[in-house]
Amino acid sequence: MATPPERTPAHLANLDLNLLxxxxELFRERNVTRAARQLGVSQPAVSASLSRLRRHxxxxxxLRTGNAYVLTPLATQLTDQVETVCAATERLFATGSAFDPSASRREFTLLMSDYPATVLGDRISRLLEREAPRAALHMRLVRETIGGDIVEAIRLVDGMVSPRLGHFRTPVGSQPLFKDRWMCLLSADHPLYEADSFGLEDLTPLPWVVPYHRDAGYPSASPATRQLTALGIRPRVAVRVESYRAVPDFIAGTRRVALYPARLAARLPAERGVRALEWPVPLDEIDELLWWDTVYDKDPANVWLRGLVERAASEAAP
Known part of the structure; x- marks a missing residue:
């Protein structure tokens, strides 16, 4: 398709927001017929909207490939933006003076890494099903260390679970959820696992696996790296991975070492080939909190959601 002439930014009043x-739905379903079914409209109507979107x-x-559609590179880039904008718009128009969770069809969005998602996910799911069976949940998993884009991120979600992040440039509220402690994760056949004792001097020169380490540089905003920095350790980062649950896969059968949350370590089956040991020196606690934009302080739906997440964390207490 030919590149359209350069456009000035469109004013909201001139846009058909139904196209969003x-x-x-087109991005979710990657099929015009299924998207039409989800929207409750005819297939020709969705085809006409797709034509307008393509022109815009x-x-x-x-793009059709055989009997299926695939997203173009631009569509892939737009997918997350469309999801967050639609979720924010739904929250805006759902805000009111009353909220009945048992009747609500609202979609709530929570942002967190796979660590708190693993600790809290099953309990949040059960509470949501019991108290708001018609509501939906979008559990967005962070793809890298939460950093400079935090202001924009927190405005587009109902809540975010993370450790303390320092200073925000926008008013935020927070409430504590749960605490945890760091463990030392090693391969089950690592020499230190069989040693009578070991110290920092044994761990420091080893290659490290670090989740959410922003780049190959140092220091990093990663919670694990911040803890190592406090210990005076500048790790040789052998593997960076955007997941806590994937860390054991890069530890098993190697000489590598990692800091790993105890709540996740307790879930590791023996066949993963790793073992978690207590650290030889005291470490700071892991302190996970729920954060939200203060614009939602008194919104009944958000107040209810925060209470639900807090109860889920309470049930997850060790």
Whole structure:
């Protein structure tokens, strides 16, 4: 498709915001017929909307390959933006003076890494099913260390679970959820696992696996790296991975070492080939909190959601 002429930014009053919802369903379903079914409209209506969207973006967005559609590179780039904008719009128009969770069809969005998602996910799921069976949940997993884009991120979600992040440039509220402690994760056949004792001098020269280490440089905003920095350890980062649950896969059968949350370590089966040991020196606690934009302080739906997450954390107490 030819590149359209340069456009000035469109004013909201001149946009058909229904196209956002259609775009979201097209990206989710990658099929015009299924998207139409989800939207409750005819297939020709969705095809017409897709044509308008293609003209607007100057891109095919969906490309047919055989009997299926795939997203173009631009569509892939737009997917997360469309999801967050639609979720924020739904929250805006759902805000009111009353909220009945048993009748609500609202979609709530929580942002966190796979660590608190593992600790809290099953309990949040059960509470949501019991108290708000018609509501939906979008559990967004962070893909890298939460950093400079935190202001924008927290405005587009109902809540974010993370450790303390320092200073925000926007007013935020917070409440504590749960605490944890760091363990030393080693391969089950690592020499230190069989040693009578070991110290920092044994761990410091080893290659490290560090989750959410922003880049190959040092220091990093990663919670694990911050803890190592406090110990005076500058790790040789052998593996960076955007997941806590993937860390054991890069430890097993190697000489590598990692800091690992005890709550996750307790879930590791023996066949993963790793073992968690107590650290030889005291470490800071892991302190996970729920954060939200203060614009939602008194929104009944958000107040209810925060209470639900807090109860889930209480049930998850060790």
């Amino acid at each position: 919802v259609t775009l979201r 973006f100057g891109d095919e967005l969906l």
